Amino acid sequence: LCNTIVGTLQSPTADLELVYSLNGVIVEKKTISVNSAEHKADGLTAARQWAQQELKTMAGDRRARAQDITKLGMRFGIVTPGTSLLVLETLNDYVQYDIEPPATEPELLAQWTEQKKNKPVVKVQSAEARQALLETLVNSWKSWYIKPLPEQRRPDTVVNVPPAIPQVQTTAAIAGLGTIKGLVKDSGGRVVPGATIRVLGTTRGGISKTNGEFLVKNINPGAYSVRATAVGYDTASQSVVLSADQTNVVNFAVTPADIRMKMIEVAADPVVVRSTDIGTTRVLKGSDMTRVARDNTASELSLNAGIRASDNNFVVRGSRATEDQVLVEGLVVSDQFTGGLGSSGATVSPSMPSPYAAQPLNAVNGTLIADRTESLLGDRDQVLEDVVAKDKKVTLVSRDVWTNALQSCSKDSVYSWYLGHRADYGRNVGFYLDVSDALRDKGLHTLSLRVLSNLAELEGENHQMLRILARRLLQLGKADYAVDVFTDVRDIRDEEPQSYRDLALALDASGKHQQAVDMLYVMATRTWDGRFPEVELIALNEMNHIIGLHPKDVDVSKIPAALLYSVAADVRVVMDWDSDNCDIDLWVTDPSAVKCYFGNRFTASGGRLSRDLTGGYGPEEFMIRKAPKGTFKVQANYYGDRQQRLSGPTTVQVAVYRNYGRPNERRESTTIRLNGGSARVVDLATVNID
DSSP, X not given: OXXXXXXXXXXXXXXXXXXXXXXXXXXXXXXXXXXXXXXXXXXHHHHHHHHHHHHHHHGGXXXXXHHHHHHHHHHHTOOOTTOOOOOOOSHHHHHHTTOOOOTTOHHHHHHHHXXXXXXXXXXXXXXXXXXXXXXXXXXXXXXXXXXXXXXXXXXXXXXXXXXXXXXXXXXXXXXXXXXXXXXXXXXXXXXXXTOEEEETTSSOEEEOOTTXXXXXXXXXXXXXXXXXXXXXXXXXXXXXXXXXXXXXXXXXXXXXXXXXXXXXXXXXXXXXXXXXXXXXXXXXXXXXXXXXXXXXXXXXXXXXXXXXXXXXXXXXXXXXXXXXXXXXTTEEEOOGGGTOTXXXXXXXXXXXXOTTOSSOEEEEEESOOOOOOHHHHSOTTSOOOEEEEETTXXXXXXXXXXXXXXXXXXXXXXXXXXXXXXXXXXXXXXXXXXXXXXXXXXXXXXXXXXXXXXXXXXXXXXXXXXXXXHHHHHHTTOXXXXXXXXXXXXXXXXXXXXXXXXXXXXXXXXXXXXXXHHHHHHHHHSOOOTTSTTHHHHHHHHHHHHHHHOTTTOOOTTSOGGGOOOOOEEEEEEEEESOSSEEEEEEEEOTTSOEEBTTBOBOTTSEEEOOOOOSBTBOEEEEESSOOXXXXXXXXXXXXXXXXXXXXXXXXXXEEEEEETSXXXXXXXXXXXXXXXXXXXXXXXXXXXX
């Protein structure tokens, strides 16, 4: 047996008496003398072990002891839920994060001190300036809300100016800054997606979308040259003078470039490459092993970074079930730490190729080896979402396999089918979501909740996973549970306004209206990153919505009167999604076939769309106070996201309100999972006004 005992010495020396017993009978006693002077060199290691044990104890009450956990972790250099690990290598690293270098580096410390003196002071927006910004946003919203005439509903109407001067609109993302937007087309009038837009002399820029449109926000006022570049086209530039609180429209027409290159011939030995592999692949051949002093496969693999060998076993960093997936010869290694290669703890065939075999051995460290197999599904374009080991052969499984099976299950057989197939598909988040949905649709809410709870066990610190779990809990009517989960999300992603909004709406659903109002007010008054323009206004709208419906349950004495107003409207549509760095636009087409979208935010019929959010999780909001008769069509224009997600496809939520903020308010919600990453338009809902 090997035991570790940690503690703190109250004196320079101490005697530890260890008593070993078996079935209540003492079998051995041992005394160990500890001298701080003799073990001075081991002090840091011992102290860190003590701190780690203390952190484990505190984790049982992590919310109440959050500050203690952070303080102890900072003291002993241990990463905790409230801290991050920083690798500081250069002077710029210390300056960027404002961390004083250690005294053991006097030259570095002197340089850091000098740079800190010359570093400009970052001005934090004062409470008064923040209040003024909020009042400006509210006044702009009220001017739209109160004045019914179409020509008065458009506070950002384009100003007519000579063609040589870019058109100007009187809106901007942040007070005092400006925005540039426009369209990139070629000489034939076709849109050019993927063009790079740069505002020279600044760090601002953007990429044109699939429809050729681009948007560059938060630019300091001044004269700039804006440049558009795209592969296969000549560079185009335009000059622009940008004023505070204005949006300039700059359109580009790029000309196809005549690109000529000398022929380059590349010769190499043929290597079979799987185009669908994701990750870094190191190919080891038998001929390679004859050139190194290694006598087995595991030993040879250990020469690569991230691989450790022991006897004929090896461990690849990231091979735990909760980490990256590792394939050896196409077979899944689920957890080498449970026994190593060839033991009962691994899901890999124990027979390894000979070190001198002709065939190559592949070790792949990545997230998911997706494949496209025509013989299995008959469709090479269908992305396969899971890989499982069965009968020592790799079976590629698409989401359709379990969704089709669930559709054929009766109410009494769904849960038993789930238990029988959990081992096959249980590492895929979508499996639990689909099973939970199937159980919920059949009225089995308790079992649906039980299946859904697996998400918390898969990755307890994954904010995206927790956000999905909490939203499903709301759909199951478990608002109190959702509040607990959204509180964790807020603690993990405190820098995102959506974390506060999600928690506030869950609090409201659980009947805690005062806490919901307080949370939304905090969201509205806090300064956020520039990629969340005017999210404060949505927070204020939802805050006033709760106040209007529950006036006797909330105290608004601490909220300025200028931020309290009516939000009653015939129709309100709000859309958000669960993927960060995801660009989805809300489109609402009115009965006159006029589309309200980011390029036409104010319609003649009285519709208003919130600012376009090209990052984060939304939300985007459409409102119309007096809706004309007819049908409104609600759509999402999905451009795609810019990240790999273990939690599966992006999920879009849209809530459609009739008589918003009135006693007869009605709400309908729709949730859609956007399978696949290609850009497209998705129909979400229709609203009929009689």
